[in-house]
Amino acid sequence: MPYFVAILEILDPEKDAQILDIHKAYLQKYIAEGKIFAKGPFTDHTGGLIIYQTNSYEEAKTLAENDPVIKENTRKMIFKQWKSTLPE
Template structure:
């Protein structure tokens, strides 16, 4: 299953926190959990798309993100069904 956690800014972030967040993303990639991530350009926040067994695992992954753990960002989580060529864009 795929999940997206949407983050909204609460407090300013610093360079050390950004580095820890990037390390978190690199670890998710290393273990095959990270699908896509990035900041929004038109909204203060960002998103991380992950692969997880269930919503509980996805929530734990989101809560372990240093941005969220620090209280600088809040999050909401959504289940997403990926549409692509392989599934004919869910047609």
């Protein structure tokens, strides 16, 4: 199954902090469904990274675009397909 990466950069720190719990709850649903491979903040506190593992680019992009931090414009997103080079 392919991987897709969302790099999320914080645009509005105050508003972002207000919806952080909603963002985490949104992601938890897809972690439980196995559609998120990894996630976490950058150590410089400028945003975070989410690695989706879904059947298609379209599915992963839809999940990423419906994240509350994107819908509320507290973060901007770079979204790309990613290929691991580690042996399986």
